[in-house]
Amino acid sequence: MSESSHYAPGTHPDLPPPARTTGMVGWVRGNLLSSPLNVALTLLSIWLLWSILPPAIHWLFTEAVWTAKDRKECWALMDAPRDAACWAFIRGSFELFVYGWFPEPERWRVNLTFILFIAAIFGGLRENIPGKKYWLIFAAAYPFIAAWLLLGGFGLEPVGTNKLGGILLTLVVAVTGIAFSLPIGIALALGRRSKLPALRGVCVIFIEFIRGVPLITLLFVASTMLTYFLPPGSTFDLLMRVLIMVTLFASAYIAEVVRGGLQGLSAGQYEAADSLGLSYWRAHQLVILPQALKISIPGIVNTFIGSFKDSVLVLIIGMMDILGLGRARLNDPDWLGLAPELYIFISLFFFISCFSMSRYSLSLEKKLHTGH
Amino acid sequence: MNQETTPVSTQPRLDPSDAKIISIKGMHKWFGDFHVLKDINLEVARSERIVICGPSGSGKSTLIRCINRLEEHQQGSIVVDGTELTQDLKNIEIIRSEVGMVFQQFNLFPHLTVLDNVMLAPIWVRKLPRAEAAEQAMQYLERVKIPEQAAKYPGQLSGGQQQRVAIARSLCMNPRIMLFDEPTSALDPEMIKEVLDVMIELAESGMTMLVVTHEMGFATAVAHRVIFMDEGEIIEQKPPREFFENPEHERTKLFLSQILHH
Ligand SMILES: Nc1ncnc2c1ncn2[C@@H]1O[C@H](COP(=O)(O)OP(=O)(O)OP(=O)(O)O)[C@@H](O)[C@H]1O
Ligand SMILES: [Mg+2]
Numbered sequence: 201m202s203e204s205s206h207y208a209p210g211t212h213p214d215l216p217p218p219a220r221t222t223g224m225v226g227w228v229r230g231n232l233l234s235s236p237l238n239v240a241l242t243l244l245s246i247w248l249l250w251s252i253l254p255p256a257i258h259w260l261f262t263e264a265v266w267t268a269k270d271r272k273e274c275w276a277l278m279d280a281p282r283d284a285a286c287w288a289f290i291r292g293s294f295e296l297f298v299y300g301w302f303p304e305p306e307r308w309r310v311n312l313t314f315i316l317f318i319a320a321i322f323g324g325l326r327e328n329i330p331g332k333k334y335w336l337i338f339a340a341a342y343p344f345i346a347a348w349l350l351l352g353g354f355g356l357e358p359v360g361t362n363k364l365g366g367i368l369l370t371l372v373v374a375v376t377g378i379a380f381s382l383p384i385g386i387a388l389a390l391g392r393r394s395k396l397p398a399l400r401g402v403c404v405i406f407i408e409f410i411r412g413v414p415l416i417t418l419l420f421v422a423s424t425m426l427t428y429f430l431p432p433g434s435t436f437d438l439l440m441r442v443l444i445m446v447t448l449f450a451s452a453y454i455a456e457v458v459r460g461g462l463q464g465l466s467a468g469q470y471e472a473a474d475s476l477g478l479s480y481w482r483a484h485q486l487v488i489l490p491q492a493l494k495i496s497i498p499g500i501v502n503t504f505i506g507s508f509k510d511s512v513l514v515l516i517i518g519m520m521d522i523l524g525l526g527r528a529r530l531n532d533p534d535w536l537g538l539a540p541e542l543y544i545f546i547s548l549f550f551f552i553s554c555f556s557m558s559r560y561s562l563s564l565e566k567k568l569h570t571g572h
Numbered sequence: 573m574n575q576e577t578t579p580v581s582t583q584p585r586l587d588p589s590d591a592k593i594i595s596i597k598g599m600h601k602w603f604g605d606f607h608v609l610k611d612i613n614l615e616v617a618r619s620e621r622i623v624i625c626g627p628s629g630s631g632k633s634t635l636i637r638c639i640n641r642l643e644e645h646q647q648g649s650i651v652v653d654g655t656e657l658t659q660d661l662k663n664i665e666i667i668r669s670e671v672g673m674v675f676q677q678f679n680l681f682p683h684l685t686v687l688d689n690v691m692l693a694p695i696w697v698r699k700l701p702r703a704e705a706a707e708q709a710m711q712y713l714e715r716v717k718i719p720e721q722a723a724k725y726p727g728q729l730s731g732g733q734q735q736r737v738a739i740a741r742s743l744c745m746n747p748r749i750m751l752f753d754e755p756t757s758a759l760d761p762e763m764i765k766e767v768l769d770v771m772i773e774l775a776e777s778g779m780t781m782l783v784v785t786h787e788m789g790f791a792t793a794v795a796h797r798v799i800f801m802d803e804g805e806i807i808e809q810k811p812p813r814e815f816f817e818n819p820e821h822e823r824t825k826l827f828l829s830q831i832l833h834h
Contacts, residue, residue: 471642472679472738476693476745477669486692490683570683570725 259284266291270534289538290545293529297522297545300365306357310368313349316342317375325560327567343379346372361439365520367549372439373511373521377446378504384447385454386493390484392459403455410452416513418445423517442514450507457503461496462488494568501561505554522546591654593618593749593780594639599648601634608634609645610804616749621781623791623812626801627827632784635801636751639782640671653748669697672742676754678734680726680741686713687722690741698745705744712740716770732763736770743774750774752783786831788816800824 232242263284268274274288275281290297299307323329324339350372352358364372391403410418422441430436465488473483493500515524526542529535594616601609608631616622624632637643638650641657641664650657652667681689690709694700700708713719716736718729726734735755742750752771756764768790775781775794785791791798791812798815800808800823808815808824819825 466677466679468675468677468679469681471673472675472681474642475640475668475671475673476741477665477697478693479665482696486696487681491681494683568683570727 268292271536271538285541285544286538287541289535289541293526293535296529297366297525298368300368300520300525301363302359302365302368303357303363306352306359309349309352309356309359313346314371316345316349317371325564343376346375361437364439366525367522369514369519369525370511370521370523373443373446373514374508376443377450377507377511380447381450381454381503381507382500384451386458386489388451388455389458389462392455393462407452407455410448411456415446415449415510416516418449419513419517421445438517439519442517442519446507446511446514449510450503453503453506454500457496457499458492460499461492461494464495465491494565497561497565497568501557505557508554508557509550522549592616593620593653594782595649595651596639597649599638599645599650601631601638601643601645601647608804609638612648612806614799614806616780616782618748619778619780620797621775621779621795622783622797622799623795624782624784624799624801625786625788625791625827625831626807630801631804632801633753636673636753636782636784639749639751640668640673642673665697669693669745670747671749671751672745672747673751674735674738674742674753674755676757678726678731678738678758680734680737682726684725685722686718686724686726686729686737689726689737690744693741694744709740709744712743713737715743715773716740717766730763731759732766735759735763735767739767739770739774747779749780749782752781752785754784754786756785756787788831792816800827802827 233239263278264287265274265277265284266287268277268286268288269292271286271289274286278284299310302310320335320339320342323335326332326335329335348354348356350359350364350368351361388403388407391399392407394400394403419442422445423438469487469491470483473487478486512521512523514521515527518524520528523546526546530537530539530542592615594614596612596614599609599612600607612635614635624635626632634643638645638657639652645657653670655663655667657664657667680686681692684692687706687709690712691702691705694705694708695702698705710719710722713722716739718733718736718740721729721733721737726737729737739755755771756767759767764787768787771781771783771790772794781794783790783795795812797809798812799806800815800819800821802823808819808821810818810820815824816828819828
């Protein structure tokens, strides 16, 4: 089997130490240098990083200007004009980007809305929180509290919906779509599987129609055509119309995702719930939906992320969300031509929002796993 | 078959004064064009224990599923504990809460712990306070000999343990009738006994039971009557000893020779 058997015990000459398979060196050997092709790819990557990273860091951070009152001042502070990022543009426009044209003395209402939003999310989604029931009620009431805080009335200074803009408007559109599309989507999914042919037909037609029409078309319908259907003289707020369209659009997709989850359950789950004497609604509340929604989490979050990003389409009908407002700001003579800074900032905003949703859904899936 | 059990009682301890708890008359059922149950007539007395057997596809499952309306019959009548099964949803829910069912695939709710599985229906259907429901659930888990598993999820239990939880879950509703659809067919041989033991104990307590099974040892020990079905019809019904020793019909003989030799 081996030559070592020729040696008397204890007389074998020392062998070279085995190649390292652990630690830094071992990792590099195993993952980066395991074959000639791998070596070549590693070298290529190092060269790419070497040629991209330093200028990128230079442009983004080390040379970048953070305070200036306009782009001329920015250029003056650099080695050469346009040599690096002028973040002063974003800083200078930050309040506008966040609050839109919300009246300055009332901005605490936006801040409060935002803080309550965080509270509703954390309180509503956390499992072991004291007074869970009240948190859930609060989370369900949140959209209405938010509407009151933002639009005023009932003791608060009224603020027109045309004053909403920027990140605030983006969040209003996205969060409304997300918050209302889930219950509506679940109802549509259940309707589509109903035994009542009329109800089933209505749900199928609705879902298929909405899914078959681009969101932009629906938004144009909201901005122009809907007024024909309303009684003459009535003014139905444009933002409201857009919110309804965005919500309906997301609902149709959620409905199909949830239907997939419902179909993923075995017939035995329905039969077991039925055979215990649970009513249709109790069976769905306690047995069917908790499981179907759990299966659907990746698809639901995928749809949420989609609607979050689709919210920028409202700029096409002239609403000033973060993208629309940012683009308008690019025409400001003080900040002409600072598109890269703007788009990096907006990308970062969307990336952070969507990535957190995605991470949260992963941790939720892990938490709900019961070894089945 | 792999079961050695002592007979519970060879004589049915039936109360002759009582009305029948299940009464099926001239019942037919179709799946589309397929005539799955043909002219079923079956009366079950209180505390009677019936074993139903027959070849695959003969309609055994469909028959007992008609009793708690998991399947709908098209002709004839089914009266359970004085209530006729009709379209009326309220009646159906009442009957279902009085009739327990145990499935071949257990059908526990995987997202709930064992205790929550057992407590669910008492809390939401019987409106029992949570603490009381929990106490009662623990009693039934003790009765099926797995109180120590209460906090686990079904996915963490063996098949035999899951099936015993399923039995406890049904019993927690204090049903008048228990239906079993091949409760041991999905189990490994070494787990069959633990489930049958629980069922035998249940039989001793006087529960009305309809059991679809091919465990002939169980049938001999527990049943008052064995029913043989084939192609949607009840072919023969007799007390177990007579049924096994002295089958009348050719089809019964053929079936018995097949299952006794496997
Ligand atoms: N939902 C259904 N739709 C159509 N046909 C069905 C349905 N359920 C059962 N069947 C058919 O009805 C017949 C009887 O089925 P059933 O499940 O009652 O048989 P079984 O005696 O329980 O058989 P097994 O021993 O295999 O469980 C079978 O031929 C089956 O294919
Ligand atoms: Mg069957």
